[in-house]
Amino acid sequence: MDLDLSIDAPAEHDASVMLLGVGANLGDRAANLRAGLLRLANDGQIRVEAVSGLWASAPVHAAGGEFLNAAVRVRTRLDPSVVMGRIKSVEAAMGRTGSGGDARPLDVDILYCDGMQRDQADLRIPHPRRLDRAFVLAPLAEVCDDALDPQAGRPVAQLVRDLLPGLSPRATRIAGPEWFLVPGPGPEGVLP
Secondary structure, three states, X not given: OOOOOOOXXXXXXXXEEEXXXXXXXXXXXXXXXXHHHHHHXXXXXXXXXEEOOEEEEOOOXXXXXXXXXXXXXXXXXXXXXXXXXXXXXXXXXXOOOOOXXXXXXXEEEEXXXXXXXXXXXXXXXXXXXXXXXXXXXXXXXXXXXOOEEOOOOEEHHHHHHHHHHHOOOOEEEEEOHHHHOEOOOOOOOEOO
16 A cells, blocks of 8 residues: 655655554554654655554563554655654654653654664664564555565565564554554545
């Protein structure tokens, strides 16, 4: 699903592709994910290109109930540290408080940014636990295209096929990418 939610979408030749993982286990989880992505993309600096289906999973090292998770492919000219700052602002605006172990209305992680590797105190790319969690890998397979994992030196899609069957807890696909559509006239809804 190609979604251009921005007014001034970054040109493809000079923008980075980021793969994000999103999750929520408080409130109307799907609505929180949708609202968080719309807030992240609202100024045209970040363009949502593809959204995976929704995947349900038990929480891992987090309080609260079942998570809904998705992966998102975005394109932006912004540096990943700027994007991470925006992510933290959106999470706070959506009601996220406390530590990483708390239940959360919205959790967004940068999983990959092109072939970049970055190891800073507040930002590690690729995400250090991306290959250990079914709720990350299952939706990621739907949006990763031909992305390469810079640490493994292999296509992300191949890593997903190899690693996903052995991971626990499992993730279950409960909806296709239409979860991101806003109900509206007609059977398919409208893009936000």
